[in-house]
Amino acid sequence: MFKRPAPQASAKAWLVGGGIASLSAAAFMIRDGDMLGSDITILEESGVIGGSLDGSGTPESGYVLRGGRMIESKYLCTFDLFASIPTLDGTGTVTQEILDWNRTMQTSSKSRLFVDGERRTTPAFGLTEGHILTIERLGLEPEAMLGRSTIADQFDPAFFETNFWYMWCTTFAFQPWHSAVEFKRYLVRFAHMVGGFNRLTGIMRTVYNQYDSMVRPLRKWLDDRGVRFETGTRVVDLEFTHRGGGDAVETIVIEKAGIKDCIEVRDGDYVLVTLGSMTEASSLGGMDAVPALKGKADGGAWQLWQNIAADRGDFGRPAVFADHIDRSKWVSFTTTLSDPTFLDLVRDATGNVPGEGGLVTFPQSSWLASIVIPHQPHFIGQPEDVTVFWGYGLSVDALGDFVKKPMSACTGREIMVEIMGHLGIVEQADRILASANCIPCMMPFITSQFLPRVHGDRPQAVPAQAINFGFIGQFVELPDDVVFTVEYSIRSAQAAVAGLLGLERTPSPVYKGTYDPRVLFKAFLALHDVGQHTPERVLDAV
Template identity: 35%
Template sequence: MDIKGSYHGLERKNLIFNWHDIEEQGFYHSNGNYESGCTTVASEGIENKHAIVIGAGIAGLAAACFMVRDAKMPGENITVYEARSVSGGSCDGMFIPGKGYVISGGREMDDHFECMWDLFKDIPSCDDKNVSILDAYKRLNEADPNFSYCRLSENCGQNANEKTGNTFNMSDKAQMEVLKVMLMKNEDLYGKPIKDFFSEETFNSNFWYYFKTMFAFKNEHSALEVKLYLQRFIHHLEGFTDLSSLRFCKYNNYDSIILPMENWLKDHGVKFVYHAMVTNVLFEKKDGKKTAKTIEVTIEGKDQKVEIDEDTFVFFTNGSNTAGLKLGDHHTAPEFSTEVYGSWKTWQNIAKQDPSFGNPDELLADPELTQWESATLTTMSDEIVDLITKITKRDPRDGKVVTGGIVTIKDSGWVMSWTINRQKHFLDQDPKKNTIVWIYGLYTSNIGNYVKKRMRDCTGEEIAKEWLYHIGCPLDKIDELAATGCNCIPCMMPRVTTYFVSRSKGTYPEVVPAGVTNFAFLGNHANVERDCSFTTEKSIRSAMMAAYKFGKVNRAIPEVYGSIYDIRWVLKAFVDMRDGRPLNDTKMFEVPSFLEKPMAMGQKLLLDKVILPAVDKTDIGVLLRRLKVFDFSGVKTK
């Protein structure tokens, strides 16, 4: 169908929501339920077209789902190639015989992941086929809301928030530094680390402890990505202090999300080919068009070439953050491998063919900058559970929220954080017999506090010792409980934060680069306007963009939630950054010391006598009072 000509005023709406030409993109954005509630219509000839999905991670599965649900492509026309024996990509979770339960990481989710919830309202949940993933998720988080009693700890299990409260503890200077980055243009942030913009006052604040460990940022990481996160989640700023802004699945990501998506696709006839490693996609360039023509794939060890035409659409997830993942066990440290293979190698091969296909080498250049290590600890010990209960103020065996997100240990050499989600965390787990703890260290080359080694050199047992020390285990019990009271599987990930490399413009390819007729890049290494990386939402959004373009879907893609453009959220964020203090006494810029007092007096006089009395006569004043942005106690309104 002719999307551009379908709706009167669509170009005008697109200027607000997307800022790109509709005809060039092949899809458009909107918000509200006029578009989201409509039923799509199959485009002409879709039944004669095909799709090949490379990589069965959440982005690839979502692309297949959108092609079936919204583009109306028959499931039998879709093939998914997956290099491993199981779907899920980085959304993993499994029991490995001889090792134990393993999850490389978890996903923090938001009620404004618009594309994700749009999809999950139609995918049956793993527990009840009559209840969607969205409905199950919403009911769970309403019945058992998420929040943390201890976001920061120190001194072997002491609650660090008891000293400062759940505050950001930011100086005026730190607030201005954060505000400046949040409002800068992308062009001024490309290739620059956040340490170029934040001073020690910001880095030493509670705000940065919350922010860096919640999202896994380092001081050397991308200022652009920090900006995107600040804008994307400005509506949740207050909840950073106790993690009440977060929501979690009932089980691990594989059981709660991936398995239901895979089952739904198979029920609709989609074909899955496992042990199928795609090594390259070859393009033909002609008359300004770039068309994928050949897929080189190794299936069960046999090299094959799959010839395709413009009526076969290829969806490729470029660059996995768990590529190169290496597991250790309770008695063995994991290997730290910097070998480039899998989807990264495939992306390199594709990128050689055209500059618009991105630059993976820039993201792979410094593995030290992109690595951290996690560990999955399974404990059978009542003594360890008692230590957990003391910190979290919750019994992990009661099936409800436990930590409410990560607990970050402020004085940990490894910058260790840990979390316990609702138990059971695996469908086949007995929560009365064992509890699953997820641990991660942001700086694996640092020396531990109890175990005097780098985290990356430690066995699972040694990581367990370090964790037990930090949660307040008596010193004479640590070694015994680490040896007999738990099983810990370390997981080293050299590419886990490639998303946060200080990248250049063009490092991420567009979802569908200019001139490309039948190929899309998916996932967190594709460029998506206004969205931030390392989220399930960006993976699913990129899939929706690609599927809607190729499937010519007559329905808008939900815009990235526009809280940064909502004055209510922006004003509230100003107050939240100041821990509830009104803006009256903010020092907006540095002045000589002899001018500080008269400047402050002049600012207060101007506010109290001129600006605030005038504003107080309007609806703006009502809003400012309700959000407590200013202190109106000294204001007299005539």
């Protein structure tokens, strides 16, 4: 039987991709595997470290966030990692900062849905008994039986007009044609949050955007320990050899400044590869510019996965995720404002101060648009007289309700007009537009990880015959946990590092609230639209 060799003291590690998965893997190698930071090199195609957890721009040019990731208390791997990472100011750990911040700024939406120009506080889910029975069935049905079926295959059309669907799909970015297996995993993984879902109770935020609050402290920790970052370096292929009953990477083929080169991987070294990318080929527009729709040829992540998986059945099937842009794309936008009028109007309309309410969705929007007003400042160094908010639309090819164009064909100015239309902002519209810099972002692969899949479409973090390599990120298979989360990337990194290095410290098991009768009881009440009316003392007695 194949046996992976024991770690060597002189081992070096090559991590492909500069996102949160690689950063976390480097940290786990140092913290848990006793490797020297100077023996770890991260290879990143772009010029920026952080991957999808980005945050950039200036007050003058406009801030940009492709997305924002929510956190919750059961992200055990995330909090484990960041309990070891000091904040930028060195006053504590990142984990403690997040926990302290969310004791002060607790999410409690008074306007999860905004309908007919008015906020809806604790909107009823509106599910039929048939919908609830289907949800309960999905929670129990084995994934193998669901196969490549979609959410639409499981529910009648009326389900997709319920408040539950509007809130669920916009919180997590699901579409009816997405995987029923992934939908099931979300139902089970977040069962403990269903009871407060219409107020987003339990959702946690970082003090600033995730790049400033998570990536920058982690990068500094790695820098301090000598980890090497080689940006502008595209990995185009890996060359494998078969030895000792297993397979090993022996060469990393790279391209830098248009010149190909090779990195020789010695016996005892490690290679971890981030597979795919949900933000690959992203394109920015501007206040008067439309973002372009690009494809997998506009970056190296998908091509690398295709190259290494071409003749390997255990390396997954990248085409399942990368070849359906029409079903994985949507548009986000970040608006920088130098006038407080817009945020003041939203505060008064929604009943929430910035940072308190979370996602506000417009279910009547043809684009199915939502906005988030974070606590200000949202960027380190953001001036007091500048504010930032973020939003996105799921139905980007539908005609707008106020701007009769698809969201995918709209400038930042037109997106602002559409959002203000749904908020009922008329008199102040010109003043707001004069101070706004709205930058839209087209992301062709943003929900590619939700596309229908079966076992084997995603590889294991450490394939069975792998001697010195593993896979990390959103496109590896991790039982029970859910993609499109920071937790999934960090868990994949911890699993791969523990498997390759033979560590005793492995990822904490995924929290399973469905084994807790109290969680199930609260979810049952909520699904039947009686949970919010039940006194907490009654729930506590169960």
